[in-house]
Amino acid sequence: xxxxxxxxxxxxxxxxxxxxxxxxxxxxxxxxxxxxxxxxxxxxxxxxxxxxxxxxxxxxxxxxxxxxxxxxxxxxxxxxxxxxxxxxxxxxxxxxxxxxxxxxxxxxxxxxxxxxxxxxxxxxxxxxxxxxxxxxxxxxxxxxxxxxxxxxxxxxxxxxxxxxxxxxxxxxxxxxxxxxxxxxxxxxxxxxxxxxxxxxxxxxxxxxxxxxxxxxxxxxxxxxxxxxxxxxxxxxxxxxxxxxxxxxxxxxxxxxxxxx
Amino acid sequence: xxxxxxxxxxxxxxxxxxxxxxxxxxxxxxxxxxxxxxxxxxxxxxxxxxxxxxxxxxxxxxxxxxxxxxxxxxxxxxxxxxxxxxxxxxxxxxxxxxxxxxxxxxxxxxxxxxxxxxxxxxxxxxxxxxxxxxxxxxxxxxxxxxxxxxxxxxxxxxxxxxxxxxxxxxxxxxxxxxxxxxxxxxxxxxxxxxxxxxxxxxxxxxxxxxxxxxxxxxxx
Numbered sequence: 001x002x003x004x005x006x007x008x009x010x011x012x013x014x015x016x017x018x019x020x021x022x023x024x025x026x027x028x029x030x031x032x033x034x035x036x037x038x039x040x041x042x043x044x045x046x047x048x049x050x051x052x053x054x055x056x057x058x059x060x061x062x063x064x065x066x067x068x069x070x071x072x073x074x075x076x077x078x079x080x081x082x083x084x085x086x087x088x089x090x091x092x093x094x095x096x097x098x099x100x101x102x103x104x105x106x107x108x109x110x111x112x113x114x115x116x117x118x119x120x121x122x123x124x125x126x127x128x129x130x131x132x133x134x135x136x137x138x139x140x141x142x143x144x145x146x147x148x149x150x151x152x153x154x155x156x157x158x159x160x161x162x163x164x165x166x167x168x169x170x171x172x173x174x175x176x177x178x179x180x181x182x183x184x185x186x187x188x189x190x191x192x193x194x195x196x197x198x199x200x201x202x203x204x205x206x207x208x209x210x211x212x213x214x215x216x217x218x219x220x221x222x223x224x225x226x227x228x229x230x231x232x233x234x235x236x237x238x239x240x241x242x243x244x245x246x247x248x249x250x251x252x253x254x255x256x257x258x259x260x
Numbered sequence: 261x262x263x264x265x266x267x268x269x270x271x272x273x274x275x276x277x278x279x280x281x282x283x284x285x286x287x288x289x290x291x292x293x294x295x296x297x298x299x300x301x302x303x304x305x306x307x308x309x310x311x312x313x314x315x316x317x318x319x320x321x322x323x324x325x326x327x328x329x330x331x332x333x334x335x336x337x338x339x340x341x342x343x344x345x346x347x348x349x350x351x352x353x354x355x356x357x358x359x360x361x362x363x364x365x366x367x368x369x370x371x372x373x374x375x376x377x378x379x380x381x382x383x384x385x386x387x388x389x390x391x392x393x394x395x396x397x398x399x400x401x402x403x404x405x406x407x408x409x410x411x412x413x414x415x416x417x418x419x420x421x422x423x424x425x426x427x428x429x430x431x432x433x434x435x436x437x438x439x440x441x442x443x444x445x446x447x448x449x450x451x452x453x454x455x456x457x458x459x460x461x462x463x464x465x466x467x468x469x470x471x472x473x474x475x476x477x478x479x480x
Contacts, residue, residue, distance in 0.1 A: 061386065063382060063385065082390055082391070092390060095385065095388040096387075096388035099386065099387070100386040102386075104379055106379035108383070108384075108398055110401050110405075119387065119397070120389075124387060124388040124389055125388075169387070171387075172388065
């Protein structure tokens with residue numbers, strides 16, 4: 001993907017979703033959603049459960065295949081096949097550049113912490129092992145887990161697992177990071193350590209889309225908030241105009257539930 | 261009081277050993293072929309192609325829902341009439357044993373793969389792995405550990421199942437014991453030696469299987 005074309009969405013747009021629709025059986029979860037992510041931007045996706053926010057973020061790296069609309073990465077429409085084909089960019093290429101972190105970590109239990117982090121670069125990018133390990137160690141140091149490099153995931157706390165999962169995603173040197181409720185499965189006292197890592201990434205200019213129920217964190221770290229309800233984006237704006245001072249009735253009622 | 265006399269049996273020791281040898285050959289031969297069939301059938305069932313899945317499923321149900329004895333008789337006596345060529349009894353035995361165990365192996369493989377959390381495949385996909393890479397590097401190694409106890413168990417059963425090939429005159433251990441009995445009129449000795457030989461081979465194998473299973477549990 002050396003030949004970068006930019007679209008009308010603006011010179012800074014890295015990842016874009018246009019008119020995304022997604023149905024599971026007869027249930028339409030997303031009813032035509034547009035999202036753009038500018039380089040260095042952090043977008044917070046909030047909304048009640050069932051609003052489609054997780055499905056939306058999973059469409060952004062084609063983990064869910066949209067039933068309508070398109071995903072556009074650096075101006076290239078993503079095709080249906082895994083490989084690049086006939087001028088369209090494949091899903092594999094998209095995922096190499098757009099990382100994802102999951103609610104339930106999904107670390108590889110049969111691999112050590114270090115192997116979890118080097119797996120992508122070695123297998124997918126053919127990075128020499130020594131180089132991959134060196135980079136992995138730097139990332140593990142960044143998330144405060146260098147000394148756990150030889151541990152297996154089953155010996156880590158939830159917060160540690162999630163930090164390894166973030167390091168694993170970063171090892172691919174992604175241009176965009178998608179975070180899907182990454183603190184929802186954590187004990188309350190472990191949430192902070194994970195949020196701190198994400199905050200640091202935001203400060204370093206990482207482009208991110210974050211699905212979260214941590215309203216204060218979203219307001220703090222996001223440049224822009226999208227409020228989804230029933231498969232549509234209902235409100236879009238800066239944290240000050242949305243979470244902190246909601247004017248939309250549904251958003252106000254949603255946000256008020258977190259202020260107790 | 262019955263007077264045991266194994267002395268007459270020793271004259272036929274070569275027959276027992278030859279029978280045991282054939283039993284081992286049929287067991288391992290059918291395990292190897294059965295694994296290949298099982299992998300193929302498992303892949304067909306997980307392929308997402310309706311037609312492959314249906315064919316594989318039909319094969320599995322036929323072989324899992326009929327006794328092995330019936331299958332042996334059918335393949336040796338009935339199948340040749342159907343296709344118009346006679347089949348050597350050893351070929352029929354190996355073919356039937358392999359098809360039989362393959363149906364069970366396929367289910368063990370499929371169960372092992374499906375038992376791996378979907379999140380594992382998603383995590384692999386999220387770092388850009390292809391389906392095949394995710395399968396080979398992430399799903400298979402974990403599934404292998406889970407399917408091993410069931411696989412070993414099925415293979416032990418397979419060893420014992422080979423005794424049925426004697427009904428189509430394949431000279432395995434059970435067949436040879438019958439031969440020795442016919443020669444000596446000593447059923448108690450003949451069949452006791454046969455049973456002892458089965459135990460002699462299988463007992464160590466089941467112990468090793470238990471040991472492997474314990475080891476795997478510890479490393480989880």
